[in-house]
Amino acid sequence: MAEDTATQALPMRLFRGVQDRRHAKELQQQLELIESELTEHLRFASPVADAPARYLMEAGGKRIRPMLTLLTSELGSGPNEQVRRAAQAVEMTHLASLYHDDVMDDAKLRRGVPAAQTVWSNSVAILAGDLLFARASTLVSGMGEEAILLQARTFERLCLGQLHETVGPQPGDEPIEHYIQVLADKTGALIATAARMGVMFGGAPAEYADPVMEYGERIGVAFQLIDDVIDLSPKKEQTGKRAGTDLRAGVATLPLLLLQQRAAAGGASDAELLGRIETGVSAIREGADPAMLDPEVEELRAHEVTRETEATAHRWAEDAKAVLEVLPKTSVRRALERMADSIVNREG
Template sequence: MKSSPPRARRSNTLSSSLGLGEKLFASSEERKFAVAIEKGLAAVESGLLDEMSFTDDIADVTSRYLLEAGGKRVRPTLTLLTAQLGQGNNAAVISAAEAVEITHLASLYHDDVMDEAQLRRGVPSAQTVWGNSVAILTGDLLFARASRVIASLGDRGLELQADTFERLCLGQLHETVGPRPGEDPIAHYLQVLADKTGSLIALAGVLGVIFSDAPEEYQRPVTEFGERIGVAFQLVDDVIDLSAETEQTGKVAGTDLRAGVPTLPLLYLRKAAETDAAAAALLARFEPAPAPNSDVAAPAPAPSPAAEADFAAAVAELRDHEVTRATLAEARRWSDSAVAALAPLPDGPVKKALTKFAEAIVERSA
């Protein structure tokens, strides 16, 4: 069994987790709020290490692999943040934040197997280290542990966790199968993002409201914010997937495209290719035409240095194409919609932080 990656150095701050500027919280009340989040994040980080101890040296190494590789801890930060609408951090809020992050980590193990990803968070993906079976079983193990943690909080949390887990699976299934005949591929894709990414971010936010005993009327706006910002987050990821800055993104440029994942820039390119010859020519470099008398695309040629170079060049061309700019514009629309959902929340540091987070989402590069 290979050892885990070097322990990632993380800064448990709102700035590092949500991409918020250091000068955002100027008043003493706002600074006190930020300190509460940071203390909560430290408690969550410690709790995550405890929860990923299975008294089994193999499981301990594989389950902590991506945890120790880093990550922004966006989801637990949102749980802690929305808890400030109520009584703030307490044991239940910390446990809920841990459960959401463990669920997220579990999904990464499975996603990387399905996408045949080579890198995750700047380190080799789990299945490239231990193989598909170990990676899948590690994801299963983490899903089980997340369920155990959330079950300790009672039926409400467990019901929400189960509903979200169902949506995660349905989103992945629908992405794998693709849109049905006559279904708009772009609408289908956006729903996949709402299920696969938005649902878990929404869960993170609403658990903070529930377990801090915040007013019940805050649950809906926080849920809507989480789902919409999750879609925006993933759309920006679609653009980041095209980035050549592997050291910054932790992924090889075009990872999703290599795996056949139809990101929004590619879906927009397909649409543009219907009337634009240049777009059609670029699309053909990602999607070979069907063989004669066949509805099935011809098998991709075996990778070669020339083929890899052409693919990299095609990714660079797509990165600079108008369809990628259109993807960023769509991300901004979802981010603006997420902010609009916050209208019922009281003015204060929570609303301010969520608003700034939504703005930071569309400006990030990793």
């Protein structure tokens, strides 16, 4: 399976902002050690479990969560065995959630490879995710009551976020506020936990825990909002997806929600575009060629709502950096600020 080049590129670019090249190399070595140990923790004696459980980990990924745990541990004494263990548990929890998400979304691709349920089955993919959740809980179980409680509350938020996304806004809910809360729960919560774990087990001052957790949640929302923009114009060789994958699947991303808002406010051209998109999505669900929505994808990509989505992502990133003001002005803080910027300036 081909290595995801983003797995190495993003960490190294950020770690160069930490003190000096030698220190950056040490952090990169810690990340590689986490990767190696993660591989070992995901081995199962049963061959029926082993291959699907390791499948998405071996597909690559940016490893933003372990990297963040390493960085926030630098606010204290830096990486150690407990920090690495926490980073592995968080990444394992993230991987587990991807198996479940892909089944619920009927996704065909993940990280440029066929989604797990298309290789095996829905049941196997769900159980593989459950196995990873179990292994993550096993890792955390020996790290103290505070870590166990944090992991449990994070898992609860992941489930609530998926549930709220599945059932959609209820009467009286504002759709965009509902959507942002889903992003905060499904993505922001786990990134926030990754940040807090680094403070907890790196021996950093306790007063840094809440700010870095808030920072993590905000960059998580920013990450997903930029994904909404990238979905409309991905580089297929990087993402493995065609432009507008979410749109064609009828997923209500922020550009579409903003278009709906404009149409409801009386925008005639917005309503006309929205109508064509909804008609196309319905036809695709009935078996029509997904390419029929190509013109609408291009039109939405060029629409002001997509620029507004991008601007919203940048605001969330700036808000994330703002909460770091309580931290000392060190290379670690600069690296965290650089991480927020890199997340919203990526192209895939």
